[in-house]
Amino acid sequence: MRRFQARVYAVACSYMRNAEEARDVAQEIFVRVYERVESFHGDRAFLPWILRVSRNVCIDALRRQKARPRATDVLSEETVQVASEGPTPEEATASGSARDLLYRAMDRMSDSDREVLMLKEIQGLKVEEIANLLKIPIGTVKSRCNRARLDLAMRVRRLDPSYGA
Amino acid sequence: MTDVTCRTFIERLDDLTEGRLSPADRGAAEEHLRSCPGCRELERVAAEAGDPVAPPADLLGAVLAITSGSTCGSARARLGDHVDHLLEATDDEMVRMHLEGCDECDRLAAVLARLAADLPSLAELEPDARFVPGVLARTSGRATPAAVWTARLAAGWRRLAHRPRIAWEGAYAGSILMLLLFGAPNAPFADVPGRALVLVRTVQASLPAESAALEAPRIGLALRSRWTGMKARIQDATHDATTTVKRRSSAAWDRLKEELGTMWDRIASGRTRR
Numbered sequence: 166m167r168r169f170q171a172r173v174y175a176v177a178c179s180y181m182r183n184a185e186e187a188r189d190v191a192q193e194i195f196v197r198v199y200e201r202v203e204s205f206h207g208d209r210a211f212l213p214w215i216l217r218v219s220r221n222v223c224i225d226a227l228r229r230q231k232a233r234p235r236a237t238d239v240l241s242e243e244t245v246q247v248a249s250e251g252p253t254p255e256e257a258t259a260s261g262s263a264r265d266l267l268y269r270a271m272d273r274m275s276d277s278d279r280e281v282l283m284l285k286e287i288q289g290l291k292v293e294e295i296a297n298l299l300k301i302p303i304g305t306v307k308s309r310c311n312r313a314r315l316d317l318a319m320r321v322r323r324l325d326p327s328y329g330a
Numbered sequence: 331m332t333d334v335t336c337r338t339f340i341e342r343l344d345d346l347t348e349g350r351l352s353p354a355d356r357g358a359a360e361e362h363l364r365s366c367p368g369c370r371e372l373e374r375v376a377a378e379a380g381d382p383v384a385p386p387a388d389l390l391g392a393v394l395a396i397t398s399g400s401t402c403g404s405a406r407a408r409l410g411d412h413v414d415h416l417l418e419a420t421d422d423e424m425v426r427m428h429l430e431g432c433d434e435c436d437r438l439a440a441v442l443a444r445l446a447a448d449l450p451s452l453a454e455l456e457p458d459a460r461f462v463p464g465v466l467a468r469t470s471g472r473a474t475p476a477a478v479w480t481a482r483l484a485a486g487w488r489r490l491a492h493r494p495r496i497a498w499e500g501a502y503a504g505s506i507l508m509l510l511l512f513g514a515p516n517a518p519f520a521d522v523p524g525r526a527l528v529l530v531r532t533v534q535a536s537l538p539a540e541s542a543a544l545e546a547p548r549i550g551l552a553l554r555s556r557w558t559g560m561k562a563r564i565q566d567a568t569h570d571a572t573t574t575v576k577r578r579s580s581a582a583w584d585r586l587k588e589e590l591g592t593m594w595d596r597i598a599s600g601r602t603r604r
Contacts, residue, residue: 170461171454178455188457188464195465263448286449311410318441329441 170195172212172288173219179283180223182272186230194222213294216284220298266328270320278313285310334362339369347376401428405435413442 173194177187197218205214271279284290284298285306292310296303321328339362345351346359363370405428411417412425429436490496512519 167462171456174457174461175453175455188461191457192461192465192468196468199469264452267445267448267452282449286446287452289450289453311407314410314442314445315406315438318438318445321445322437322441329437329444 169215173215176216176219176283176288177223179271179279179287180220181226186226190223190226191219193226194219197222210294212288213290213298216288216290217298263328266321266325267317270317270324273320274313274316278309278316281306281309282313282317286314334358336362336366336369339363339366340372343373343376346373402432402435405429405432406438409435409439409442413439413446 170191174187174191177191177194178184181187181190194215198215201218205211271282274282281295281299284295285292290298292303292306295306295310299306301309339359342351342355342359346356351359363373405425408417408421408425412422415422417425429439493499509517511517512523514520
């Protein structure tokens with residue numbers, strides 16, 4: 166668990182966009198892994214398997230969240246605005262300014278672009294593994310990933326023109 | 331250069347028409363022209379063609395824009411693969427040429443290259459110290475999957491048993507099951523009742539009459555002694571239960587009277603004060 170906890174927590178943060186919820190969901194992911202570890206076949210790589218479990222748990226949590234909005238979601242508009250302008254979990258824990266910049270840029274991307282970017286460029290999954298995980302064609306993964314990278318690059322440039330110079 | 335062949339003349343024709351030959355070479359070339367009608371005709375055509383027209387500076391970009399859309403769009407579509415060195419040589423060269431002439435795309439390529447180096451560092455994010463204890467707390471008390479399923483079945487059965495008409499439903503389901511197993515003409519155990527009846531009659535008929543007469547009083551005695559013991563246990567249990575209920579109800583009644591008395595006293599004292 167200690168070997169994968171940081172990775173799983175990063176994935177949960179990417180999906181949930183809230184530190185507390187990400188921690189709860191990451192814990193739930195490990196509970197699910199504990200329950201279903203027998204379904205993991207040893208001849209396959211563990212990382213894609215645990216990322217699949219993580220994605221499923223995060224999607225379940227997001228669905229529950231949609232069905233039963235949190236108390237903060239029904240507070241006044243001002244409260245919500247203040248909350249949304251605050252740092253995201255990654256921003257809160259990011260140490261370097263480059264990381265902070267990347268998190269801010271990714272926070273404004275679409276969910277599908279951010280997901281494929283997270284799986285390929287950040288977690289380092291192969292295109293075939295992502296296609297299998299997301300159940301989409303390999304060509305779609307490639308084009309979506311190229312588009313997401315370019316989108317992120319343009320957002321980063323807008324936020325910090327000196328990045329990469 | 332004194333001896334000029336046709337081949338040498340053709341090689342130096344451009345230099346001759348543009349005046350770049352030395353006087354000696356020029357004299358030799360003119361001497362060859364006088365003796366060779368074919369090269370004379372070639373020199374005439376070259377002189378008439380005059381200076382070549384220089385293409386406009388943006389000709390390449392204009393042609394690409396017409397044939398393949400925006401050059402920046404095409405280049406950016408390949409920019410990621412260019413940064414990752416996944417393009418074929420020709421495509422890679424074209425993208426590189428575009429980047430040399432387009433500052434915006436060149437900066438984007440630089441950002442992409444930096445992103446390729448920076449993004450993997452986001453793969454891990456350490457949770458706070460409460461994380462591991464939380465997971466351990468949630469998993470340590472957990473039973474094995476088999477035990478979880480057993481518990482779920484037991485809970486389901488308890489819910490079922492609390493249904494108000496569970497007795498009727500159980501009797502109904504049992505009757506149907508018995509009918510399906512034994513009563514229907516094609517039931518798997520349809521012949522069992524008949525065979526059991528035959529078996530009982532056969533055993534009864536095979537018993538000797540005197541042994542049956544001896545066994546009957548012994549069976550009756552055993553039944554009576556068991557009934558006596560059971561009756562005594564039932565009486566004891568009933569007595570104990572009655573005593574317990576009386577004791578508890580008496581204590582509860584005393585407490586109730588005491589609380590009612592206290593309440594009445596408070597109400598009465600309130601009335602007196604007013």
